[in-house]
Amino acid sequence: MGWQIHWLRVLSNKPPIDSKIPKAVVSRLSLYLRELQQLIREGIPTISSTKLGRRLGFTASQIRKDIAYFGQFGYPGIGYKCEELVAEIRSILGTDRTWPVVLVGCGNLGQALLGYRGFSTQGFEVVAAVDVDESLVGNTIEGIQIDRLSRLSEIVREKGVRVAILAVPSEAAESAVEAIVDAGITGILNFAPVTLALPKNIGLVEVDLARELEQLAFSVLQKDES
Amino acid sequence: MGWQIHWLRVLSNKPPIDSKIPKAVVSRLSLYLRELQQLIREGIPTISSTKLGRRLGFTASQIRKDIAYFGQFGYPGIGYKCEELVAEIRSILGTDRTWPVVLVGCGNLGQALLGYRGFSTQGFEVVAAVDVDESLVGNTIEGIQIDRLSRLSEIVREKGVRVAILAVPSEAAESAVEAIVDAGITGILNFAPVTLALPKNIGLVEVDLARELEQLAFSVLQKDES
DNA sequence: TAGATTGTTAATCGATTAACAATC
DNA sequence: TAGATTGTTAATCGATTAACAATC
Numbered sequence: 001m002g003w004q005i006h007w008l009r010v011l012s013n014k015p016p017i018d019s020k021i022p023k024a025v026v027s028r029l030s031l032y033l034r035e036l037q038q039l040i041r042e043g044i045p046t047i048s049s050t051k052l053g054r055r056l057g058f059t060a061s062q063i064r065k066d067i068a069y070f071g072q073f074g075y076p077g078i079g080y081k082c083e084e085l086v087a088e089i090r091s092i093l094g095t096d097r098t099w100p101v102v103l104v105g106c107g108n109l110g111q112a113l114l115g116y117r118g119f120s121t122q123g124f125e126v127v128a129a130v131d132v133d134e135s136l137v138g139n140t141i142e143g144i145q146i147d148r149l150s151r152l153s154e155i156v157r158e159k160g161v162r163v164a165i166l167a168v169p170s171e172a173a174e175s176a177v178e179a180i181v182d183a184g185i186t187g188i189l190n191f192a193p194v195t196l197a198l199p200k201n202i203g204l205v206e207v208d209l210a211r212e213l214e215q216l217a218f219s220v221l222q223k224d225e226s
Numbered sequence: 227m228g229w230q231i232h233w234l235r236v237l238s239n240k241p242p243i244d245s246k247i248p249k250a251v252v253s254r255l256s257l258y259l260r261e262l263q264q265l266i267r268e269g270i271p272t273i274s275s276t277k278l279g280r281r282l283g284f285t286a287s288q289i290r291k292d293i294a295y296f297g298q299f300g301y302p303g304i305g306y307k308c309e310e311l312v313a314e315i316r317s318i319l320g321t322d323r324t325w326p327v328v329l330v331g332c333g334n335l336g337q338a339l340l341g342y343r344g345f346s347t348q349g350f351e352v353v354a355a356v357d358v359d360e361s362l363v364g365n366t367i368e369g370i371q372i373d374r375l376s377r378l379s380e381i382v383r384e385k386g387v388r389v390a391i392l393a394v395p396s397e398a399a400e401s402a403v404e405a406i407v408d409a410g411i412t413g414i415l416n417f418a419p420v421t422l423a424l425p426k427n428i429g430l431v432e433v434d435l436a437r438e439l440e441q442l443a444f445s446v447l448q449k450d451e452s
Numbered sequence: 453t454a455g456a457t458t459g460t461t462a463a464t465c466g467a468t469t470a471a472c473a474a475t476c
Numbered sequence: 477t478a479g480a481t482t483g484t485t486a487a488t489c490g491a492t493t494a495a496c497a498a499t500c
Contacts (some may be wrong), residue, residue, distance in 0.1 A: 022491070026444050030437045034419055048457060056421060060457090061493050068459055076458040077500040094443040101439075112338025113435075118419070122436040123443075163442060187446040189438055193260055193344070195282060203445035205438050209339075210348040211256045212415055212431050213327075216389060217320040217349075218252050219429035220413040248467070274481060286481090287469050294483055302482040303476040458499075469488070476481085 025066045026093075031056060032063065033089045039082045048079035095123040102161045102185070103129040104176050105168030106136050106146050109191055113167055114142045126165070128155045132172065149176070153183040163187040170194045251292045252319075257282060258289065259315045265308045274305035321349040328387045328411070329355040330402050331394030332362050332372050335417055339393055340368045352391070354381045358398065375402070379409040389413040396420045 035056055039047055049060040049067075056063075067073055067080070073088050074080045090096040101119070103110055106129050114126060130149045131137060137148045147155060155161065164185045168176045173192040180188060187203035190196060193211070198204055261282055265273055275286040275293075282289075293299055293306070299314050300306045316322040327345070329336055332355050340352060356375045357363065363374045373381060381387065390411045394402045399418040406414060413429035416422060419437070424430055 021448075023441075024491080026441060027437075030434075030440045033440070034434070034437065035421060038420070050457080059493060061495095062491090064457090064459065065492080072459070074458050075500065076498070077456050079457065092444070093440045094447045095440055099439075099443060108341045108343060109338070112335070112341055115334045115338055116435065117334065118436055119439060122440060124436070124439050162446060163439075186449065187442045189442050194264070195261060201449050203442050203449055205442040205445070207433065207435070207438055208256075208260070209342065209433070210344055210350070211253075211260070212433055213325075213345060213350050213389075214256045214259070214319045214321055214348060215249075215252060216413045216415050216429055216431040217325060218318070219431070220388060221320045222247075223412065223427050223429055250467080276481080285469060287471095288467090290481090290483065291468080298483070300482050301476070302474070303480050305481065456500085458497105460496090460498100462493105462495080464491100464493070466491080467489085469486105471486080472484090474482085474484100476479105 021069055025069060028058070028062075028066055029089055030093065032066070033086060033093070036080075036082045036086045036089070040086065044082060046079050046081055049074075051079075090123075097123065099124045099163055100127040100159050100161045101125060101163050101165055102127065102152070102155060102159075103144075103165045103167065104131075104149070104152070104180060105166060105172070105192075106131040106133075106139075106141065107167070107169070110165075110167035111141055113165060113191075114144060124163075127159050127161065130155070132176075149179055152179050156183045156185060161185065163189070165189045165191070167191045247295055251295055254284070254288075254292055255315055255319065258292070259312060259319070262306075262308045262312045262315070266312065270308060272305050272307055275300075277305075316349075323349065325350045325389055326353040326385050326387045327351060327389050327391055328353065328378070328381060328385075329370075329391045329393065330357075330375070330378070330406060331392060331398070331418075332357040332359075332365075332367065333393070333395065336391075336393035337367055339391060339417075340370060350389075353385050353387065356381070358402075375405055378405050382409045382411060387411065389415070391415045391417070393417045 032052065035052060049063040053060045053063050070088070070092050073085055087096070101124050103114060103126050110129070114129060119126065126144060128147060129141070129144045130147045130152055132149045136146050139146050162185060164180050166173065166176060166180070166188050170192050173194045173196065177196055177198065181199060181202065186201070190204060190206045193208045196204065258278065261278065275289040279286045279289050296314070296318050299311055313322070327350050329340060329352050336355070340355060345352065352370060354373060355367070355370045356373045356378055358375045360374070362372050365372050388411060390406050392399065392402060392406070392414050396418050399420045399422065403422055403424065407425060407428065412427070416430060416432045419434045422430065
């Protein structure tokens with residue numbers, strides 16, 4: 001599949017995405033996207049790196065450099081056209097299409113995430129949910145019927161799922177990951193607070209809510225101190 | 227309050243926490259904590275920076291340097307005693323005590339977070355919940371009765387809350403933040419996907435689930451490409 | 453044209469890694 | 477003692493910022 005995409009890029013005249021984009025750059029890109037969408041809602045058609053930087057707390061240099069990793073999208077003397085840059089960033093991140101997502105683990109947190117409608121707005125749609133717990137299987141939550149984990153491969157094939165949200169308890173994470181990998185999924189958003197060992201061709205993003213609160217506690221203490 | 231803590235540190239013979247600890251260091255500290263707690267569950271009493279690094283995918287140097295920011299906790303020739311280092315890290319992060327937390331915003335996501343029991347294990351306890359929506363006020367969820375936002379100051383005073391979890395829709399974020407700041411809260415875990423302008427003596431940690439999924443989408447695409 | 457702003461190169465800054473004496 | 481491993485200093489690497497010619 002790699003070569004197809006490569007030639008698509010060449011034919012459509014895009015610069016090849018530099019083999020090594022720092023993670024931090026991609027993470028900020030996502031933030032630019034959010035702010036640009038806000039600007040559009042405010043009816044602002046165009047923004048300079050300086051002004052965008054002021055809104056987000058970054059330097060203008062950094063914003064220009066980040067964006068320039070992916071091509072030339074700005075207009076000297078004018079800035080960036082919000083609509084246009086939004087489209088570019090969405091295309092870079094891959095959120096210009098819809099990603100069908102499977103939820104693995106339908107306990108407390110999993111059900112919570114099913115209820116959360118914030119994903120869909122950015123192109124992600126939970127199309128299936130699975131659990132090992134037979135007492136949950138068959139229940140319908142937010143319009144999604146919970147299936148058994150053992151059916152994951154079929155579901156992935158049927159629905160063209162590439163990404164899983166992992167919301168199982170820590171003890172269950174390892175075996176869930178095995179099932180996920182076997183099913184051919186290539187990206188995991190992991191909410192279980194454990195270190196996952198994954199084949200390196202599988203994308204991983206971790207969200208550990210306890211960890212975030214720890215960071216917050218530290219920053220509060222640090223501010224007290226000074 | 228700053229000076230009190232300073233002298234406590236001096237009297238208890240701790241090195242002063244270096245004014246500038248990089249955010250990335252604190253974030254890894256939290257990860258070390260998680261892994262050390264896992265090691266303890268596995269019955270492993272002692273670990274070297276090399277082995278801990280192998281488990282987490284970091285270099286041994288980095289782990290030693292990170293830890294050394296805060297003091298000398300290791301034993302040459304032996305490594306780190308897991309129990310001891312856990313206690314040290316918890317004390318550094320401030321999770322050796324209990325943090326009463328108020329949830330601001332009790333819609334979908336807020337209720338989800340109330341149900342999520344993962345916070346309590348690391349020293350955070352949701353002791354109150356507020357919302358502007360009068361139709362929610364009075365309802366009890368997971369043993370917490372929802373109060374009106376206008377009572378926030380009282381609640382904060384009564385319960386000694388210092389930290390808020392912000393889980394309101396984007397449009398409501400600005401006014402909610404105003405109430406939070408007025409109530410004297412000093413740290414916010416923000417789930418609303420908007421840029422918050424905060425006084426700089428207030429700690430902020432952001433979790434944007436859509437953004438995390440965007441990061442994941444990008445990493446999946448990038449892996450396809452190669 | 454004058455003013456604004458980009459994309460990019462060079463300079464600076466900070467974070468990670470390597471190396472090693474000190475320690476158990 | 478020999479082997480293992482720390483804490484720390486110096487060397488390397490990478491990321492951020494500043495500067496500026498090119499552009500609208």
